[in-house]
Amino acid sequence: xxxxxxxxxxxxxxxxxxxxxxxxxxxxxxxxxxxxxxxxxxxxxxxxxxxxxxxxxxxxxxxxxxxxxxxxxxxxxxxxxxxxxxxxxxxxxxxxxxxxxxxxxxxxxxxxxxxxxxxxxxxxxxxxxxxxxxxxxxxxxxxxxxxxxxxxxxxxxxxxxxxxxxxxxxxxxxxxxxxxxxxxxxxxxxxxxxxxxxxxxxxxxxxxxxxxxxxxxxxxxxxxxxxxxxxxxxxxxxxxxxxxxxxxxxxxxxxxxxxxxxxxxxxxxxxxxxxx
Amino acid sequence: xxxxxxxxxxxxxxxxxxxxxxxxxxxxxxxxxxxxxxxxxxxxxxxxxxxxxxxxxxxxxxxxxxxxxxxxxxxxxxxxxxxxxxxxxxxxxxxxxxxxxxxxxxxxxxxxxxxxxxxxxxxxxxxxxxxxxxxxxxxxxxxxxxxxxxxxxxxxxxxxxxxxxxxxxxxxxxxxxxxxxxxxxxxxxxxxxxxxxxxxxxxxxxxxxxxxxxxxxxxxxxxxxxxxxxxxxxxxxxxxxxxxxxxxxxxxxxxxxxxxxxxxxxxxxxxxxxxx
Numbered sequence: 384x385x386x387x388x389x390x391x392x393x394x395x396x397x398x399x400x401x402x403x404x405x406x407x408x409x410x411x412x413x414x415x416x417x418x419x420x421x422x423x424x425x426x427x428x429x430x431x432x433x434x435x436x437x438x439x440x441x442x443x444x445x446x447x448x449x450x451x452x453x454x455x456x457x458x459x460x461x462x463x464x465x466x467x468x469x470x471x472x473x474x475x476x477x478x479x480x481x482x483x484x485x486x487x488x489x490x491x492x493x494x495x496x497x498x499x500x501x502x503x504x505x506x507x508x509x510x511x512x513x514x515x516x517x518x519x520x521x522x523x524x525x526x527x528x529x530x531x532x533x534x535x536x537x538x539x540x541x542x543x544x545x546x547x548x549x550x551x552x553x554x555x556x557x558x559x560x561x562x563x564x565x566x567x568x569x570x571x572x573x574x575x576x577x578x579x580x581x582x583x584x585x586x587x588x589x590x591x592x593x594x595x596x597x598x599x600x601x602x603x604x605x606x607x608x609x610x611x612x613x614x615x616x617x618x619x620x621x622x623x624x625x626x627x628x629x630x631x632x633x634x635x636x637x638x639x640x641x642x643x644x645x646x647x648x649x650x651x652x653x654x655x656x657x658x659x
Numbered sequence: 660x661x662x663x664x665x666x667x668x669x670x671x672x673x674x675x676x677x678x679x680x681x682x683x684x685x686x687x688x689x690x691x692x693x694x695x696x697x698x699x700x701x702x703x704x705x706x707x708x709x710x711x712x713x714x715x716x717x718x719x720x721x722x723x724x725x726x727x728x729x730x731x732x733x734x735x736x737x738x739x740x741x742x743x744x745x746x747x748x749x750x751x752x753x754x755x756x757x758x759x760x761x762x763x764x765x766x767x768x769x770x771x772x773x774x775x776x777x778x779x780x781x782x783x784x785x786x787x788x789x790x791x792x793x794x795x796x797x798x799x800x801x802x803x804x805x806x807x808x809x810x811x812x813x814x815x816x817x818x819x820x821x822x823x824x825x826x827x828x829x830x831x832x833x834x835x836x837x838x839x840x841x842x843x844x845x846x847x848x849x850x851x852x853x854x855x856x857x858x859x860x861x862x863x864x865x866x867x868x869x870x871x872x873x874x875x876x877x878x879x880x881x882x883x884x885x886x887x888x889x890x891x892x893x894x895x896x897x898x899x900x901x902x903x904x905x906x907x908x909x910x911x912x913x914x915x916x917x918x919x920x921x922x923x924x925x926x927x928x929x930x931x932x933x934x935x
Contacts (some may be wrong), residue, residue, distance in 0.1 A: 499864060500865055501866070519862055519864060549862050559857075559860070560863065562860075564865055566853075567867040567868050568867060569904065570850060571867075571871065571926065572903075572907060572926040573903040573904035575926040575930055577899040581835075582831070582834075584835070584933065585932070586825050587835045587839050588795060588840075590776070591839075592839045592840065592843050594843075594874070595847065595870065595871055595874075596930055597930070598871075599926035601926070603927070604920070611911070614911055614912075618908065620853070621908050623853040624850055625908075626853070628845065628901065631848060635890055635894060635897075636890075636894065638887060638890075640883050643883040644879040644880070646848055646852060647878075647883065648879050650852050650876070651876045651879070654873070656861070657872070
């Protein structure tokens with residue numbers, strides 16, 4: 384199978400690295416020639432292209448790993464092979480799919496997907512097949528998808544090392560992701576920004592602060608686009624969080640040790656269950 | 660130097676492991692005989708004691724790694740060697756030091772300390788010298804401390820691998836720790852508990868959710884004690900956080916993309932600066 388990965392950043396780069404040795408003919412498209420040269424040197428792609436026109440017209444599967452608006456631009460300006468499958472890695476789906484399905488050619492099937500994986504650093508140098516190992520993947524099913532195309536993507540991503548592959552509607556995806564991905568990013572930003580900087584904070588942190596703020600290092604363009612296009616679900620998730628946070632604050636104000644302990648026991652049992 | 664570590668959990672266990680090979684005579688005290696046997700087998704302690712009375716009366720340095728209230732019980736019920744130093748690893752200091760200094764013998768010096776390190780799992784099996792590597796340590800100075808005793812503890816913990824050792828007052832410690840440690844724990848609990856459980860959450864998470872909720876697995880007894888005894892500072896830190904979180908929520912409601920981006924750029928630059 385001929386597979387082309389468009390955009391060799393952390394996600395696209397991890398795709399070509401995870402594909403290595405699986406027996407496909409893999410090509411890469413990227414604006415950066417040095418990245419293409421490195422991926423070729425790593426034995427992850429047969430050839431790299433700055434202009435993807437020729438290669439996507441021959442590819443059985445095109446995986447576009449660009450920012451949401453750039454995925455739409457790419458679909459608009461490229462002609463894919465008839466009968467081929469095109470997929471993406473965009474973090475919101477309802478709004479995005481409406482746009483993408485308007486643009487994609489009738490004889491090409493768009494199967495949208497979301498690898499729940501990544502790094503806080505950008506670029507091919509942080510890509511690795513390890514990024515996908517034991518991670519979750521969500522396949523988005525829409526009205527125009529064929530059952531066998533959904534199955535094909537499920538099997539394909541499972542072969543790359545994803546631990547769990549789930550199929551959902553764009554709306555269900557955006558609802559759960561507002562909680563599991565977008566809300567944590569909002570929290571990390573607020574935590575980092577609430578530092579009064581009275582002390583030299585870096586000298587007084589442990590792993591808890593490191594863990595909670597790692598994702599506060601984020602791309603402003605990408606995330607504002609993702610958040611604003613998933614506003615309703617995200618606001619709901621933020622509200623749920625703030626209610627629980629206020630409940631802890633009230634318990635603290637009232638020296639209500641039992642409510643505090645109940646909350647800690649609940650979070651502990653839920654956290655233990657989470658990765659089972 | 661004869662050193663006794665009391666309580667061989669993650670922190671105490673990491674102390675005896677980090678002390679291995681540094682040329683001291685190290686002993687352990689723990690209620691669990693199997694833990695003592697394991698530490699002895701690991702070559703980390705010369706001997707283990709369930710009752711610490713005999714050994715702490717001969718020790719030049721006693722490191723008590725128990726829950727705050729149990730540290731106070733231990734000090735109350737034990738007689739330390741005259742002229743020796745006793746230290747701890749308790750996470751709050753103002754309230755704790757008032758109690759501890761009432762109890763400690765006049766001819767023994769209590770130098771309070773806080774290793775900003777740990778694991779989310781409990782027990783000796785999760786202890787490792789690695790826990791302290793590149794971590795931060797805070798030495799708490801109070802009115803009865805001698806300059807040379809503070810210096811001794813600073814040098815001692817530096818020899819165990821801590822990257823940064825800072826000296827502060829109990830109040831300053833409690834203020835910064837309410838932000839860098841206690842607030843992240845409150846956030847993690849609220850995030851975990853705000854799950855509506857409409858979906859099988861574990862199948863839809865990435866590393867961001869994993870990182871932000873890892874510490875939601877917490878000991879209810881210990882943390883309610885720590886929080887309630889540092890209530891004023893913690894409430895202030897929670898308020899600062901909530902203001903920044905509300906600022907993001909407002910920006911989202913108003914489609915205020917510039918405020919969102921400003922917040923993301925600020926959190927990014929602060930996070931990048933943090934570990935330098």
